[in-house]
Amino acid sequence: MSKYKDFLYPEKWIANASMGVRLACELRMRIISGMIEKGTVLSENKLALEFEISRSPIREALKVLASENIIRLERMGAVVVGLTEKDIKEIYDVRLLIETFVYERVVKMDTSELVKELSKIHEMMEVAIKYGDADEFSYQDVLFHETIIRSIDHSYIMLIWNNTKPVMESLILLSMRMRLEKKYDDFSRVLKNHEVYIKAIKIKDRDIMIQALHQNFDDVQDQVADQWMSQQMLAKGREQ
Amino acid sequence: MSKYKDFLYPEKWIANASMGVRLACELRMRIISGMIEKGTVLSENKLALEFEISRSPIREALKVLASENIIRLERMGAVVVGLTEKDIKEIYDVRLLIETFVYERVVKMDTSELVKELSKIHEMMEVAIKYGDADEFSYQDVLFHETIIRSIDHSYIMLIWNNTKPVMESLILLSMRMRLEKKYDDFSRVLKNHEVYIKAIKIKDRDIMIQALHQNFDDVQDQVADQWMSQQMLAKGREQ
DNA sequence: CCTATCATACTTGTATACAAGTATATCGGA
DNA sequence: TCCGATATACTTGTATACAAGTATGATAGG
Numbered sequence: 039m040s041k042y043k044d045f046l047y048p049e050k051w052i053a054n055a056s057m058g059v060r061l062a063c064e065l066r067m068r069i070i071s072g073m074i075e076k077g078t079v080l081s082e083n084k085l086a087l088e089f090e091i092s093r094s095p096i097r098e099a100l101k102v103l104a105s106e107n108i109i110r111l112e113r114m115g116a117v118v119v120g121l122t123e124k125d126i127k128e129i130y131d132v133r134l135l136i137e138t139f140v141y142e143r144v145v146k147m148d149t150s151e152l153v154k155e156l157s158k159i160h161e162m163m164e165v166a167i168k169y170g171d172a173d174e175f176s177y178q179d180v181l182f183h184e185t186i187i188r189s190i191d192h193s194y195i196m197l198i199w200n201n202t203k204p205v206m207e208s209l210i211l212l213s214m215r216m217r218l219e220k221k222y223d224d225f226s227r228v229l230k231n232h233e234v235y236i237k238a239i240k241i242k243d244r245d246i247m248i249q250a251l252h253q254n255f256d257d258v259q260d261q262v263a264d265q266w267m268s269q270q271m272l273a274k275g276r277e278q
Numbered sequence: 279m280s281k282y283k284d285f286l287y288p289e290k291w292i293a294n295a296s297m298g299v300r301l302a303c304e305l306r307m308r309i310i311s312g313m314i315e316k317g318t319v320l321s322e323n324k325l326a327l328e329f330e331i332s333r334s335p336i337r338e339a340l341k342v343l344a345s346e347n348i349i350r351l352e353r354m355g356a357v358v359v360g361l362t363e364k365d366i367k368e369i370y371d372v373r374l375l376i377e378t379f380v381y382e383r384v385v386k387m388d389t390s391e392l393v394k395e396l397s398k399i400h401e402m403m404e405v406a407i408k409y410g411d412a413d414e415f416s417y418q419d420v421l422f423h424e425t426i427i428r429s430i431d432h433s434y435i436m437l438i439w440n441n442t443k444p445v446m447e448s449l450i451l452l453s454m455r456m457r458l459e460k461k462y463d464d465f466s467r468v469l470k471n472h473e474v475y476i477k478a479i480k481i482k483d484r485d486i487m488i489q490a491l492h493q494n495f496d497d498v499q500d501q502v503a504d505q506w507m508s509q510q511m512l513a514k515g516r517e518q
Numbered sequence: 519c520c521t522a523t524c525a526t527a528c529t530t531g532t533a534t535a536c537a538a539g540t541a542t543a544t545c546g547g548a
Numbered sequence: 549t550c551c552g553a554t555a556t557a558c559t560t561g562t563a564t565a566c567a568a569g570t571a572t573g574a575t576a577g578g
Contacts, residue, residue, distance in 0.1 A: 128434040194368040332533040
C-alpha cells in the first residue's frame, strides 16, 4: 500500500492487527519522524486512496491519533500537530509521574517474580544489541517499563500508560535506530541504567529507586529529545 | 431510540455531538449506574437494533468505552466490565496524582485570572444547587477541576484528564443526583471545599493546596464510593 | 475593479453490504 | 448414551453508498 514502499513501523509487531491499528502505527511514525510535516491536512478520502483501503479503518486510525494529540480533528480534515520539544518534555513528566507512583507500590510488594521477568528482558536487550537489532531493543525497552507498571495491578495507571505508550514507543524506536548508526556506545549506558533499575527493585529501597528513575530519565529524556531533533533536521533536509 | 424512553445522560450536553459520542455517554452511564449489569455481552448488531442506529456509530462508542476500561472488546462481543470499588479508588489515585502535579505548576504562575474563572464557576454551582439542579452542579464541578488543570497548559496532563474525565463525570453525576434527594446537606460541604481550593490557589501556598486537595478527595472519594454502592444496590434491587 | 451570490467539489457522519472467521447446535454414528 | 462432524447463525473488519453540511471559486452585477 502507498507510494512509500517500506514502512517505518515494524510490520511484524502488528502482523495480525486490523488495518486501522496498523495505519495508526504507521502514520504515527511518519508524523513523529517528521516525514509527514506539521500543518499537513489529512483527508480521509486522500488517505484511503493513498493506502488503498476504505475509509472505515482510516477513520479508526485518525481517532486513535487524535486521542494521542498528534493530530487534531477539525471540521474539514485532520490537521497534523506533531510533537514539539515541549511535548516530549511533557511525555516524560507523565512517565516520571506514573513510574514514581508505581514504585511507591512496588516497595510494598513481593518483587522476586518481577525481578526475574525484568532480568529476562534485560538479557533480551543485550542480545538484541549484540546483533544490532535496534527495533528489538526498543521493543524490549518499552516492555521493561510496561512490565514494572503492570506489576502493581492498577487499571487506571495502566490506562495512562496505554495512552502514552504509542508515542513513547515511536520516539524510542526512532531514537534507537539513529543511535545504532551514530552513537552506538549509548546502548551500554541504557543497559547499565536498566541494571540499576532491577537492583533497585530487588533491594526495595525506595530512595534508590526514585534516584535511579530520575537519573535514567534525565539521561534518556535529553537523548531522546536530542535524537529527535536530529531526526527532524534530517527530515527537513530531505525535503529540500 | 431504544426501549428506554429516557436517558441517564443529560441530552443537552451532547446536543450536537455525533451518535457515536452520544451513545458512548449513555452506555457509560448505564454501565456505571449498574443499569447494564457486569458480564453482559454487548453485540454491535443488538445495540444497533435496540438504539435504531447503524453499526458505525456503535463501533465508535464501543471503542471509546473500551479505552476507558469499562468494557472489554473480545473476539465475539464486548463484555461489560463496569467499575469495582477498587476502580473508583484508582480513579481517585490518578486524580490526586495529576492534580498534585498541576498544583506544583500553579504556584509558579500568575493565578489572578484563574481565581476569577474559578470564582465564577463556584457561583454557578451555588445557583445550580439553589434551584436543585444536580446535573448543572455536576457539570460545573467537573468544569472547576478541568479549569485548574487546563490552566497549566500541559498537553499530556490534559490527555490523562480527558481519558479519566468521562468516568469521573458519570460517577459525579450519579452521586449528585442521589444526594439531591437524600443527602442535601452534602452540597454545602462540597461548596465549602471548593472555596478552600480557590483560596489556596489565591494565596499560592503549596502546602495548603495539597492539604486542601487531600481533604477534599478523602471526603469526596468516600462519598462517591458510598453513593455509588447505594446506586449499585438500588440497581440490584430493581432487577428482582 | 470589487463585491455578493450561487454552484461545485470537497468534507464528515451514517447506513448498508459483504467477506471471513468463530461458537453453537443439531444430527449421524458408534 | 456419548462423541464427532457439519451446518447454521452469529461475530467482527472492511468496503461502499448516500446525505447533509462547508469551503472555495467562479460568475454576474454594481
